[in-house]
Structure formats: structure tokens, C-alpha cells
Amino acid sequence: MSQPPNIDGVLIQWGDRLFYPGNRIVKNQPQPKLGALAARQRAAAIRERIEATVVRRVPQVMVKVTGGGRGMKAIAAHFRYISKNGRLEIEDERGETMRGKEALRELADDWRFGGSLIEDVSDRREAFNIMLSMPRGTDPLSVQWAAREFAKIELADHKVVMVLHDHQANPHVHISVRAESKHGKRLNPRKTDLHRWRETFAEKLRERGVEAEATRQATRGASRRYPALWQVKAREDGRLLKSPQAATKGVGAQASRDAAQAAWRELAAALAATGREPDLQLARSIEAFAARTPRQAAPDPAHQHTRQQVPVRTGPER
Structure with missing residues (x-):
């Protein structure tokens, strides 16, 4: 036989x-x-x-860049939004936690002067806003732990602000990361970075005992398309008129699904x-x-x- x-x-x-x-x-x-x-x-x-x-x-995990701040006014406004004006607990890259409006003011000052000066309005992106999310029913503290470990790996040497939202249908963590690292290197996330970020987040959830995957949409046969990072940035700056490559991207996405x-x-x-x-x-x-x-x-x-x-x-x- x-x-x-x-x-x-x-x-x-x-x-x-x-x-x-x-x-x-x-x-x-x-x-x-x-x-x-x-x-x-x-x-x-x-x-x-x-x-x-x-x-x-x-x-499936979600890791999404939701925008970013050009200047300290926009960054501070995002701090207020994700923390519900200081009512939710805020955690920084050192693991220190804080609450309240005074803590928000001190945090904004730390970001403003902790490296190259961040003016109220800047001509370059000084922070990126990232959201890490899991579906309804996932343990919020596990999501928070995995997000914290994710930040230690993927956002090392950057100032980070992290807030857990567990009051909505799906637990998720908002992260703001200062674009300039402590060594002067600037963060510039690309598509390959985003896929690696999803893999890292899923891996950390699994370490916590939570089943999670970071499979590509083409592998799952999914076709839902979110705006590309450059589109998000251009829309925020008022520069996005149309997507000239929309048709090409559709062809490329279908080719990926066929493969x-x-x-x-x-x-x-x-x-x-x-x-x-x-x-x-x-x-x-x-x-x-x-x-x-x-x-x-x-x-x-x-x-x-x-x-x-x-x-x-x-x-x-x-």
C-alpha cells in the first residue's frame, strides 16, 4: 500500500x-x-x-489609522475626545495612568516640549491616531493588554497616549503616537506596516488566550475597501478631490482575491x-x-x- x-x-x-x-x-x-x-x-x-x-x-482584529494632528491644538483636542475630557483613564508609554483636565493639560505640555517644539498649528503631521479593535464580546482588559504590548513593540521610543473604550458595542483602544521619536526619527506608517501591526496585535491577543486572526481581506474573500492612508491624510488637509487610481485598485484587489x-x-x-x-x-x-x-x-x-x-x-x- x-x-x-x-x-x-x-x-x-x-x-x-x-x-x-x-x-x-x-x-x-x-x-x-x-x-x-x-x-x-x-x-x-x-x-x-x-x-x-x-x-x-x-x-479578525482591526488596526486602523484614523487620522493625526497637525499641531498641538489638534493633538490636544484628540486627547480630550478619546478620554472624554479626562473622565476616562489615560495611559502613557511608561505605563503611568492619569485622569482629569489638569492631567490633559500637563500631557499636552509634555508633548509640546518633549522633543522638537510642536506649535499650535504645524505644516507637518505631528501625531498619528490609531485604533485597535475587536468584535463584541471580547474581554476589554485583554484588548487593552494586547494594545499595550503592541505599542511596546511597534511604537517603541515614541510618546504614546492610550485610552480603552469599553462602553460601546465592541472594545477598542485609541492610541495617539507622537510622530517624532525620542531619537528624532519620524513615524511614517505604510500599508506593509499596517499589516504587520495587525499581525502583532493578533499575536498578543492570542498570548492572552483570546482567539484572534489578522488574515488579509483577499484571503478571506472580502472586498470591503477602506480609504488608503494617503487618502485619509489628503482628506484631512482638504486636498482630496478624487481617487484617480480607484479603477486600477479595484482590478488589483480582484486579482488578489483570484490568486x-x-x-x-x-x-x-x-x-x-x-x-x-x-x-x-x-x-x-x-x-x-x-x-x-x-x-x-x-x-x-x-x-x-x-x-x-x-x-x-x-x-x-x-
Whole structure:
């Protein structure tokens, strides 16, 4: 009786395409050259992510840049908004907590003079506002802990202000980060940074015992598109008239979804070919998942609650 084929190489090859697209270009041959133990571990990690996506449908994290301040007036206004004018607890990058209007004034002064002077109105972005969110039912303190650990890794050497919002449908953390680090290096988040940030946040939630994933929209078959970071910045500055690349982006997004569908098919076929019952079950789950994903996918509902519950504004919250 012939031995079932080794599935590890296929899991790594096509799983990387789905979950770690920056790692390598997928080719039919040769398969990734890893040691036997490393390959087994890598394949096990890929299998876990496949099961989380198509079987357990693990909640997806959201990490979103919601804007940023050009000058201390805008930054201070955002401090007041996320803290409800000092009524909610504020935490800084050192883990120190504070409340009240006086604390807000002292915090604004610390940011204004803690590095290059931040004028009331600046011609450059002096802070970025980030929101980290999980769906309804997630433990708020776990979200706060994961956000804190995320900031230690991804925003190290920057001044940070963090506030937990657990009074709305979904727990989320607002983070304001000073664009200039303590060493004078400026933060400039890009699309690749945002994906890494999602991965880091999800990893920290899992360390806390919370199931969370940071799977790309194309891998999930989702097509909901949020404004690009440059669009957010241009809109804030009153420079956004239209998106000249909208059509091109739509084509590119569909191509990404098509590539993800092809990868799912390769994985399902390879798993089914082993003849082992756990692999057959996983292959059937992949096929059912892919069948629910139309070519022109519907808007992704994973974080619709966040869009509805957390309006992006910097004025006083009513």
C-alpha cells in the first residue's frame, strides 16, 4: 500500500501565499527548502491558520489609522475626545495612568516640549491616531493588554497616549503616537506596516488566550475597501478631490482575491489527496469556505460594528 503524500511542503508553499504574502514568490517547483523539523513546525502553523480561518472562523482584529494632528491644538483636542475630557483613564508609554483636565493639560505640555517644539498649528503631521479593535464580546482588559504590548513593540521610543473604550458595542483602544521619536526619527506608517501591526496585535491577543486572526481581506474573500492612508491624510488637509487610481485598485484587489482562491484550491486538492480523514475534513471545509466566497465578494461584515459605533472625529464627544 502506497504511503500518503507529504503535505507539509504544499501547506508551506500555498499557505505562505495566503497568510504571509511578503515572504516569497510562489512557484510550483521547487518547494521551500527547510529542515525536516522546521518544515513540520511551519506546516503546523499554517494548518492552524487555515483551521482558524475556514473552520472556527476566528474573529479578525482591526488596526486602523484614523487620522493625526497637525499641531498641538489638534493633538490636544484628540486627547480630550478619546478620554472624554479626562473622565476616562489615560495611559502613557511608561505605563503611568492619569485622569482629569489638569492631567490633559500637563500631557499636552509634555508633548509640546518633549522633543522638537510642536506649535499650535504645524505644516507637518505631528501625531498619528490609531485604533485597535475587536468584535463584541471580547474581554476589554485583554484588548487593552494586547494594545499595550503592541505599542511596546511597534511604537517603541515614541510618546504614546492610550485610552480603552469599553462602553460601546465592541472594545477598542485609541492610541495617539507622537510622530517624532525620542531619537528624532519620524513615524511614517505604510500599508506593509499596517499589516504587520495587525499581525502583532493578533499575536498578543492570542498570548492572552483570546482567539484572534489578522488574515488579509483577499484571503478571506472580502472586498470591503477602506480609504488608503494617503487618502485619509489628503482628506484631512482638504486636498482630496478624487481617487484617480480607484479603477486600477479595484482590478488589483480582484486579482488578489483570484490568486487567493487559486491557493485555496491547491490546498484543498493536496489535502484531499492524502486520504487521511483529518485532511479530508479540512479539504471539505476549505471547499465550503471557497464556495461561500463569490467572485465579486460582498462587503466584509467582520468589523461593520466598528464603522457604525466609532465615528472618526476630533471634536468634543456629545
